Amino acid sequence: MNVAILGATGQNGSSIVDSLLSSTETKFNITALVRPPSLKKPNVVDLQRRGVNVVSFNLADSEDNVTAQLKGIDVLVVCCLLDEVALANAAKKAGVKRYVPCFYASVMPRGVQTLRDNKEAILDHLQRLHLPYTVIDVGWWYQISLPRLPSGRIDRNLFLYNTAIGGNGDVPCARTDSRDVGVYVARIIADPRTLNQKVFAYTDLRTQHQLYDTVERLSGEKIERKYRTADEIDAGIARTKDDPYKMMDYYQFTYQKSYDIMGENTPEYARYLGYQVGKDLYPDLEGISFEDFLKETLETGLKPMYEEHADFLRESSSFVFNGKITTE
Amino acid sequence: MNVAILGATGQNGSSIVDSLLSSTETKFNITALVRPPSLKKPNVVDLQRRGVNVVSFNLADSEDNVTAQLKGIDVLVVCCLLDEVALANAAKKAGVKRYVPCFYASVMPRGVQTLRDNKEAILDHLQRLHLPYTVIDVGWWYQISLPRLPSGRIDRNLFLYNTAIGGNGDVPCARTDSRDVGVYVARIIADPRTLNQKVFAYTDLRTQHQLYDTVERLSGEKIERKYRTADEIDAGIARTKDDPYKMMDYYQFTYQKSYDIMGENTPEYARYLGYQVGKDLYPDLEGISFEDFLKETLETGLKPMYEEHADFLRESSSFVFNGKITTE
Numbered sequence: 001m002n003v004a005i006l007g008a009t010g011q012n013g014s015s016i017v018d019s020l021l022s023s024t025e026t027k028f029n030i031t032a033l034v035r036p037p038s039l040k041k042p043n044v045v046d047l048q049r050r051g052v053n054v055v056s057f058n059l060a061d062s063e064d065n066v067t068a069q070l071k072g073i074d075v076l077v078v079c080c081l082l083d084e085v086a087l088a089n090a091a092k093k094a095g096v097k098r099y100v101p102c103f104y105a106s107v108m109p110r111g112v113q114t115l116r117d118n119k120e121a122i123l124d125h126l127q128r129l130h131l132p133y134t135v136i137d138v139g140w141w142y143q144i145s146l147p148r149l150p151s152g153r154i155d156r157n158l159f160l161y162n163t164a165i166g167g168n169g170d171v172p173c174a175r176t177d178s179r180d181v182g183v184y185v186a187r188i189i190a191d192p193r194t195l196n197q198k199v200f201a202y203t204d205l206r207t208q209h210q211l212y213d214t215v216e217r218l219s220g221e222k223i224e225r226k227y228r229t230a231d232e233i234d235a236g237i238a239r240t241k242d243d244p245y246k247m248m249d250y251y252q253f254t255y256q257k258s259y260d261i262m263g264e265n266t267p268e269y270a271r272y273l274g275y276q277v278g279k280d281l282y283p284d285l286e287g288i289s290f291e292d293f294l295k296e297t298l299e300t301g302l303k304p305m306y307e308e309h310a311d312f313l314r315e316s317s318s319f320v321f322n323g324k325i326t327t328e
Numbered sequence: 329m330n331v332a333i334l335g336a337t338g339q340n341g342s343s344i345v346d347s348l349l350s351s352t353e354t355k356f357n358i359t360a361l362v363r364p365p366s367l368k369k370p371n372v373v374d375l376q377r378r379g380v381n382v383v384s385f386n387l388a389d390s391e392d393n394v395t396a397q398l399k400g401i402d403v404l405v406v407c408c409l410l411d412e413v414a415l416a417n418a419a420k421k422a423g424v425k426r427y428v429p430c431f432y433a434s435v436m437p438r439g440v441q442t443l444r445d446n447k448e449a450i451l452d453h454l455q456r457l458h459l460p461y462t463v464i465d466v467g468w469w470y471q472i473s474l475p476r477l478p479s480g481r482i483d484r485n486l487f488l489y490n491t492a493i494g495g496n497g498d499v500p501c502a503r504t505d506s507r508d509v510g511v512y513v514a515r516i517i518a519d520p521r522t523l524n525q526k527v528f529a530y531t532d533l534r535t536q537h538q539l540y541d542t543v544e545r546l547s548g549e550k551i552e553r554k555y556r557t558a559d560e561i562d563a564g565i566a567r568t569k570d571d572p573y574k575m576m577d578y579y580q581f582t583y584q585k586s587y588d589i590m591g592e593n594t595p596e597y598a599r600y601l602g603y604q605v606g607k608d609l610y611p612d613l614e615g616i617s618f619e620d621f622l623k624e625t626l627e628t629g630l631k632p633m634y635e636e637h638a639d640f641l642r643e644s645s646s647f648v649f650n651g652k653i654t655t656e
Binding site (some may be wrong): 198274 | 592
């Protein structure tokens with residue numbers, strides 16, 4: 001199976017490449033489509049060393065050239081921001097058999113968040129093209145779900161983090177270790193049952209209170225629980241939605257409204273929206289448990305998410321904790 | 329099962345009421361929600377005579393009043409144009425168990441036709457409310473699929489009619505006798521498998537050439553086949569899309585692009601969009617065949633569709649044939 005991936009060195013892309021490389025069930029021939037200025041970057045060179053076919057790819061080329069580069073690809077996986085309309089047009093002409101648009105987030109309906117609506121607009125375009133597709137959502141990442149500990153000992157692991165519980169704290173929310181995104185994607189893209197479907201693949205389902213309880217139990221520390229009411233979240237959305245400098249805050253407030261207030265990031269609501277659910281499709285597949293992730297965080301420390309975008313995120317988000325900086 | 333219907337005397341509504349009344353599998357208690365000015369109309373009085381509970385219903389009433397009127401309703405079926413956002417809000421508060429929005433047309437993706445996109449916007453609203461729903465599409469009606477015969481003998485049956493074949497005439501298109509819409513709806517709304525699903529229930533699948541062949545064979549008349557190319561249809565869409573006086577033409581061109589050029593009004597494309605298909609769910613259910621409909625039209629004559637809106641449609645559409653008038 002010939003898989004091409006855009007954004008192979010990013011947060012999701014690298015997880016996907018890792019899983020495709022280590023898959024024993026399906027043999028994947030992996031191509032990383034890389035923008036010309038990035039070809040010499042160390043992590044791109046490293047991909048090549050590990051057996052990934054690295055190809056220079058410029059979406060600004062003529063559509064004929066782009067189409068020619070996509071010929072022979074079975075599955076095209078998008079893990080970065082780019083003009084997916086142009087990409088999908090070329091993929092259709094090239095005969096790509098399955099297009100995976102850049103979703104990989106929590107489940108929510110249309111009309112709640114512009115970021116999500118833009119993804120849905122891409123899906124609409126794929127459907128106007130009659131291009132075979134699979135939408136994959138993975139819930140919220142463990143890596144950005146942890147609250148601070150009073151001792152400060154996991155500050156080095158926090159970046160985007162859990163600043164307050166939304167609502168009453170008793171609404172279930174689906175979460176996944178970001179390192180498992182690729183494990184799920186590798187299974188889903190090789191599965192004929194998921195063609196032209198939306199799939200919700202997640203590992204853990206628990207409420208905020210259950211999550212805080214677990215963190216307290218395993219860390220042995222008592223955490224002060226801060227709350228953000230539904231009205232405060234709505235006010236936050238109203239305050240940030242038209243301000244490009246508050247974009248990250250707007251995303252965070254709208255995500256939190258959806259998962260903590262509306263309870264939309266759950267398998268029940270995903271089924272209601274027409275998704276297939278990963279646990280139904282692959283009962284044998286167990287991701288990294290939240291407990292194991294947390295133990296590893298407490299013992300070893302993990303690389304914070306999005307560390308490479310630290311400066312941008314710190315400027316545009318109230319939810320970024322710069323522990324990495326202050327503890328060094 | 330308590331079913332309430334809005335638009336019970338319209339084209340689809342009356343078919344649905346007929347089927348609910350004659351259903352033997354499920355016992356339906358039927359309520360027609362009727363606007364106050366229409367309560368005395370003969371066809372509303374007739375509903376009452378036939379055992380339908382007729383209730384005065386004004387969506388402009390306070391939301392509390394509207395909600396109170398919807399209490400106890402299991403399935404709310406919408407078959408007319410009205411403010412579905414306000415209606416759905418009240419239905420959610422009233423605890424309606426299944427909301428059937430006003431779809432009942434051919435299958436197409438988003439972004440092709442404003443009429444369809446407005447329906448999808450209602451679906452989005454239902455999903456933001458977490459209101460249980462079922463979307464039902466039925467394909468194109470037999471009643472508006474017939475071409476004129478040279479003899480003029482079915483002119484009395486034609487109103488919106490088949491003026492030209494789109495494209496090459498070899499694209500399959502799903503069609504249904506409008507009198508069967510209710511038969512399908514009655515089955516679908518009593519079926520737990522269709523809750524929170526889109527269902528495509530149709531009877532006949534054939535290309536325009538196959539349809540013309542059948543009409544020629546059963547009528548014994550040779551029909552001149554006129555064609556409308558994809559470019560002509562696109563030009564028609566561009567010419568009409570922003571002109572409110574050409575609204576019906578715009579709808580017709582966009583529908584025809586979807587079914588005759590893009591081949592979207594088919595079970596294959598419906599499945600691709602995530603629909604369940606009526607023939608898969610109810611293999612025992614056979615609608616009126618196109619041949620039987622055509623024989624009846626040739627022998628007996630049928631009431632043209634939308635006769636009651638004749639003047640409006642005649643003014644706004646190039647696809648209306650006023651045979652009814654000229655032959656009287």
